[in-house]
Structure formats: C-alpha cells, structure tokens
Amino acid sequence: MTIKQLSVFLENKRGRINEVAKTLSKHGINMHAFSMAETTDFGILRLIVSDVEKAAEILRAENFAVMLTDVAYVTCHNESGALAEILECLSDNEVFIEYMYAFAEGDKANVVIRSGDMNKCVQVLKECKYDVVRDL
Amino acid sequence: MIWNPNKECMSRDEMHDLQGKRLQKLVGYVYHNVPFYRNKMQELDIAPEDIKSIEDITKLPFTTKQDLRDNYPYGLQAAPLSEIVRVHASSGTTGNPTIVGYTRKDLAVWSEVMARCLTAYGVTRDDTFSVSYGYGLFTGGLGAHYGVENLGATVIPTSTGNTEKHIRLIRDLKISGIACTPSYALYLAETLEKMGLSKKDVSLRIGAFGAEPWTENMRKEIEDRLGLKAYNLYGLSEIMGPGVSYECECQSGSHIAEDHFYPEIINPDTLEQLPYGEQGELVFTTLTKEGMPLLRYRTKDLCTLMSGDCPCGRTAVRMGRIVGRSDDMLIIRGINVFPSQVESVILDMPEFEPQYMLVVDRVNNLDTIQVQVEVRRDFFNDDIGRMLAMKKRLADKLKSVLSIGADVKLMEPGSIERSQGKGRHVIDNRVLK
Known part of the structure; x- marks a missing residue:
C-alpha cells in the first residue's frame, strides 16, 4: 500500500520554498515531511502533506508545476540498526531505491521510500513485516 | 605597403567608370542566369539595358537574408x-543555412582582397601568420588562410581551440x-598570462581581428596584453567572407575593396540611399562575383561611409565601425545567432512553453549564451534523471x-516575464568596454 507524495518543480531562486510553505499554510495544510532534491538550476521539492489532493490543486492554481508520486511510508523503531534492516530486506529482494528521506521523533522513525517498482517494494516490506502506513 | 595600387589608389573617376562597367555586366549576368533576379527586375519593369552607370544601382532590387533562405540551397547561384x-x-x-558557392575566379578575388588587407596591416612574406578563425563551413578560417598564402607569408592554420598548444607554437615558431x-x-592573452608568460615571450606584431563587434577599448587592451598592433578586418559570408574591408595604418575607418564590393548606405525603413556621412544600413x-552574385544585399549592419583621400594613399571609400544591427541578430563567439532559431527549436518541443529568454554574457572574454525555458506543467x-534528460535534449x-x-x-511555468506586444527575448549583459 503506497501513499501519495506531492512533488513540486522549483527554480533555484530565493524564497521559492517559502512560497510553497505559505500557500499550503494559508489553506490549513500540514506538512509531515519533505525533502529537496537540487541540480544547478532547478530543484524538486517532495512533500508528504495532510491533504495531498487539495494541496496539489491549490499549488496548481498558484501556477506551480506539481505531480503526485507513489511512495512507501514505513515506520520503525528509532534505534541503531533499524533502518539498516529495512534496507537490507529491500536489497536482498532486489528492490532498487531511487531516493528516500527520513525523520525521527521520540522512539519512532518514519522513512519515505521511492522505488522504480513500488508494488514490489511494498510487497517486500509487508512480507518482512514492516509497518507500512496506509493513510496519514 | 599597398598590395594593388592600381585598384586601391585608383582615381575616383576611374573607379566610378570601372564600377559602372562592372555593374552593367553583372546585371546582364544575373538577369540571364538567376530566375529570382529576372523576376524581380521584371516586376520593377527594368531591363539590363537600363543600367548605364553606377548611379543606376538605385533602380535595382534589394536582396535580403530571407531571399537567400527562401532560395535554399542553390536558387541564387548564377x-x-x-x-x-x-x-x-x-x-x-x-x-x-545560407549556402554560398564560389567559382575558381571568386576564390582568386577573395585571396586578392585578403592580401590587400594583410598588406595594409604591414604583413610581408617574412611573416609567420597564424589563422585562428574556425576552419570549415565558416568563411573566416579558409578565407584568411588563402590570403596569407597569396601574399607569400607562412600560414599556420591553428583554427580555434587548444589555446595552450597554440601559444607554444606562437612562441616556438x-x-x-x-x-x-x-x-x-x-x-589568448589571458591563457598566456596563466601559463606564466607575457608579451615579452612572444613576437606577435600584427593582429587582424573581426567577425564580431569590438571597441577602441578592446583594441587597446589586446594591444597592451599581446604586444601587437590590432587592425579591423570586416567581411560577411554572403558577400565573400573576410576581406570586404580593412583598416590601413591610419586606422580611420576600414577601406572597402569597392572595385569588387560596391557599398551603399540606406535608411532601413524607407530603403532610400543616404549620402556619405549619414548612418544607416550597409x-x-x-x-x-560569379558563383553567387548579389544585388544590393542588405547586411543589417549599421554604420557610416566616409569618402575622401586617406593619408595612406588609398582612395577607396571607408566604412566606420559597425554600431549595431537593424535586426535582432546576435553575434556569439563570431557565430550569427537569431532568437528565432531558438524559438523554432522550442516550439518543436511539446515539453516547453513557447516563452523563452536568451541571456548573453561574456565570461573570461568568451561569449556565453543561456537559454531559459519554461517546463510545461504536464511534463514536470x-x-x-528525466528532467535532466529533457534539458539535454x-x-x-x-x-x-x-x-x-x-x-x-x-524554469517554472509562468516565470519568464510576459511582455505586451513585441516579446523581449534577449538580455545581453556583455559590456563592450
């Protein structure tokens, strides 16, 4: 079971991320996690938000180029070796990771994983008995 | 020194007669060999017999770059x-592209006018001369090359690129x-300095520079840093290539080889011929010319023409510095670039919005061009990897x-400024100091 990640195309220009954050906050949308991928002239902001469909609609109305992407959202214990175990499980089952980002709070850690084959990725995670979040 | 005093120092009356005779012959030649010119002249109701002197040139039709394109590839060849x-x-x-074919005689004329230029700069048979214009389809390299050979100096066909090796040759040869x-x-000056060398380590004394606009300040800087005397060389491939006009030691405008290339200045809007001294389109x-002769080709270069004897002894009309263009053509590293070329590429690719901006700059003395395009929302x-592939395409x-x-x-969709009316597509940050 995957969840939708919101990807936003951004020029490398001061204040652009701020524009996205402000626009979302105006409509009461909360960001759970985000990461920024950058090249020399543009970046891709990847967000996990409270209401992804609405967030996409709002940003489109503000002329942003956005796209929804399937990602796996996995939770694990916030302790040494927990992530290594998940990654090993994926790698043993030949799941290739395109990118991922993670954050921890308290004794829990959250990992967002994007793979070329999301169905297989989720299936493998479930078979290894990891906690794949269905809905935020 | 003067390469061909018979022509370069001809009295104005003799030149006037020679130009008149040559024009008469030329008009008959294109009328009978180039349907494009025959049709144009028939539309204007003129026949070759109507051209009796060089003054009658104003009766003749103009030729534009568009005409060359419309008749691609060989439509204007005579x-x-x-x-x-x-x-x-x-x-x-x-x-x-604009295709220009040369007969054996055209190439002989080209080497002749290039030898006139080089002689005016002071080049002799004892010089070793490096041609660092690009060799190939561009006229700069081969045009200058054969001029040096014709003069009898030693030509080193270095072309462009590999600057350190070039500097080694400049020093060793x-x-x-x-x-x-x-x-x-x-x-070149910068690379020389980076290699820990200076103008004292080389024996350059003459530079023939052209194919892009430059200023008196650039001239001074080049002369200071390379230890040579810098001369202007003008030309364009549609007419011949380098060698159409050249500075003499007086450096008060560039003498036009007007026994081969007849110059006029016109008002680009009314197309009326303007008197010498007034600024307009050349x-x-x-x-x-035999291969692709052109009647009244509009160069789009803006400048003035100057008459009067030059202390150097040449009588040919001189042209002032090119002060601008009457169209939107950019010259980037000596290559002509039109914003419309970029536009046609972008319009062909559905990934991008039709808006674009060209940002031209000069970094370490080399022109750079950046094309800013907006990614269409559906293609984000x-x-x-896919975004970078789109960029590379x-x-x-x-x-x-x-x-x-x-x-x-x-760029993000909607981020390039939209203008009312005629779109502004170029930001040229080059400062010609």
Whole structure:
C-alpha cells in the first residue's frame, strides 16, 4: 500500500520554498515531511502533506508545476540498526531505491521510500513485516 | 605597403567608370542566369539595358537574408555547379543555412582582397601568420588562410581551440601575426598570462581581428596584453567572407575593396540611399562575383561611409565601425545567432512553453549564451534523471541548429516575464568596454 507524495518543480531562486510553505499554510495544510532534491538550476521539492489532493490543486492554481508520486511510508523503531534492516530486506529482494528521506521523533522513525517498482517494494516490506502506513 | 595600387589608389573617376562597367555586366549576368533576379527586375519593369552607370544601382532590387533562405540551397547561384569549386555555409534562422558557392575566379578575388588587407596591416612574406578563425563551413578560417598564402607569408592554420598548444607554437615558431576574433585574442592573452608568460615571450606584431563587434577599448587592451598592433578586418559570408574591408595604418575607418564590393548606405525603413556621412544600413553589390552574385544585399549592419583621400594613399571609400544591427541578430563567439532559431527549436518541443529568454554574457572574454525555458506543467516529472534528460535534449537540438553550445536553464511555468506586444527575448549583459 503506497501513499501519495506531492512533488513540486522549483527554480533555484530565493524564497521559492517559502512560497510553497505559505500557500499550503494559508489553506490549513500540514506538512509531515519533505525533502529537496537540487541540480544547478532547478530543484524538486517532495512533500508528504495532510491533504495531498487539495494541496496539489491549490499549488496548481498558484501556477506551480506539481505531480503526485507513489511512495512507501514505513515506520520503525528509532534505534541503531533499524533502518539498516529495512534496507537490507529491500536489497536482498532486489528492490532498487531511487531516493528516500527520513525523520525521527521520540522512539519512532518514519522513512519515505521511492522505488522504480513500488508494488514490489511494498510487497517486500509487508512480507518482512514492516509497518507500512496506509493513510496519514 | 599597398598590395594593388592600381585598384586601391585608383582615381575616383576611374573607379566610378570601372564600377559602372562592372555593374552593367553583372546585371546582364544575373538577369540571364538567376530566375529570382529576372523576376524581380521584371516586376520593377527594368531591363539590363537600363543600367548605364553606377548611379543606376538605385533602380535595382534589394536582396535580403530571407531571399537567400527562401532560395535554399542553390536558387541564387548564377554559375552552374560544374563551375563551383567550394561551398561555405552560415547558420540560418529557421534551420536553413545560407549556402554560398564560389567559382575558381571568386576564390582568386577573395585571396586578392585578403592580401590587400594583410598588406595594409604591414604583413610581408617574412611573416609567420597564424589563422585562428574556425576552419570549415565558416568563411573566416579558409578565407584568411588563402590570403596569407597569396601574399607569400607562412600560414599556420591553428583554427580555434587548444589555446595552450597554440601559444607554444606562437612562441616556438616566432609567429608574428594572427587573425582571430577580438574576444579570442583576449582569451589568448589571458591563457598566456596563466601559463606564466607575457608579451615579452612572444613576437606577435600584427593582429587582424573581426567577425564580431569590438571597441577602441578592446583594441587597446589586446594591444597592451599581446604586444601587437590590432587592425579591423570586416567581411560577411554572403558577400565573400573576410576581406570586404580593412583598416590601413591610419586606422580611420576600414577601406572597402569597392572595385569588387560596391557599398551603399540606406535608411532601413524607407530603403532610400543616404549620402556619405549619414548612418544607416550597409548594403553591398558584388560587382565581380560569379558563383553567387548579389544585388544590393542588405547586411543589417549599421554604420557610416566616409569618402575622401586617406593619408595612406588609398582612395577607396571607408566604412566606420559597425554600431549595431537593424535586426535582432546576435553575434556569439563570431557565430550569427537569431532568437528565432531558438524559438523554432522550442516550439518543436511539446515539453516547453513557447516563452523563452536568451541571456548573453561574456565570461573570461568568451561569449556565453543561456537559454531559459519554461517546463510545461504536464511534463514536470518527479524523476530528476528525466528532467535532466529533457534539458539535454533541448541543449543538443540547440547545438545542432546554432552551431554553438548553449546552456539550458529549466524554469517554472509562468516565470519568464510576459511582455505586451513585441516579446523581449534577449538580455545581453556583455559590456563592450
């Protein structure tokens, strides 16, 4: 079971991320996690938000180029070796990771994983008995 | 020294008669060999017999770059292909390059006028001369090359690129003269200094610079840093290539080889001929060309023409510095670039919005061009690899159309300023100091 990640195309220009954050906050949308991928002239902001469909609609109305992407959202214990175990499980089952980002709070850690084959990725995670979040 | 005093110092009356005779012959030649000119002249209701002196040139039709494109590839050639021994090409605005064919006699005229230029700069048979214009379809390299050979100096065909090796040759072969773009000359000076050398380590004494606009300040800087005397060399491939006009030691304008290329200045809006001294668009008629002769070709270069004897002894009309263009053509590293070329590439790619901006700059004395384009919303992808591939696709297409590399910058949709009316597509940050 995957969840939708919101990807936003951004020029490398001061204040652009701020524009996205402000626009979302105006409509009461909360960001759970985000990461920024950058090249020399543009970046891709990847967000996990409270209401992804609405967030996409709002940003489109503000002329942003956005796209929804399937990602796996996995939770694990916030302790040494927990992530290594998940990654090993994926790698043993030949799941290739395109990118991922993670954050921890308290004794829990959250990992967002994007793979070329999301169905297989989720299936493998479930078979290894990891906690794949269905809905935020 | 003067290469051909008979022609370069001809009395004005004699020149006037010679130009009149050559024009008469030329008009008959194109009328009977180029349907394009025959049709144009018939539309204007003029026959070759109506041209009796050089003053009658104002009766003749103009030729534009668009006409060359519309008649691609050989539509304006007057000589049969069996007589054409070489072809050069320059970039076109809509993908069609401009093709210019030369007969054996055209090449002889070209080497003749180039030898006149080099002699005016002070080049002699004892000089070793490096030609650092690009060799190939561009007329700069081969045009200057054969002029040096015709003069009898030693030519070193260095072309462009590999600057450190070039500097080694300049030092080891005691190269005394160089032909290149003024910006390449500055780049050469910089490389020389980076290699821990200075003008004292080389024996350059003469530079023939052209193919892009430059200023008196650039001249001083090049002269200071390379230890040579810098001269202007003007030409354009449609007319011949380098050698159409050249500075003498007086450096008060460039003498036009007007026994071969008849110059006029016109008002680009009314198309009326303007008197000497007034600024307008430069127009050339190729009086002796066989391969692709042109009547009243509009160069789009803005300048003035100056008459009067020059202390050097030459009597030929001089043209002032090119002060601008009457169209939107950019000259990037000596190559002609039209915004419409970029536009046609972008319009062909559904990934991008039709808005674009060209940002031109000069970094370390080399021109750079950045093409900013907006990614269409539907084509944005979360996969960076795909976005970079999209960027590379555009860069590759631009390179093949423009013949020079352009840096592509992907922009957000709607981020390039929309203007009312005529779109502004160029930001030229080059400061010609």
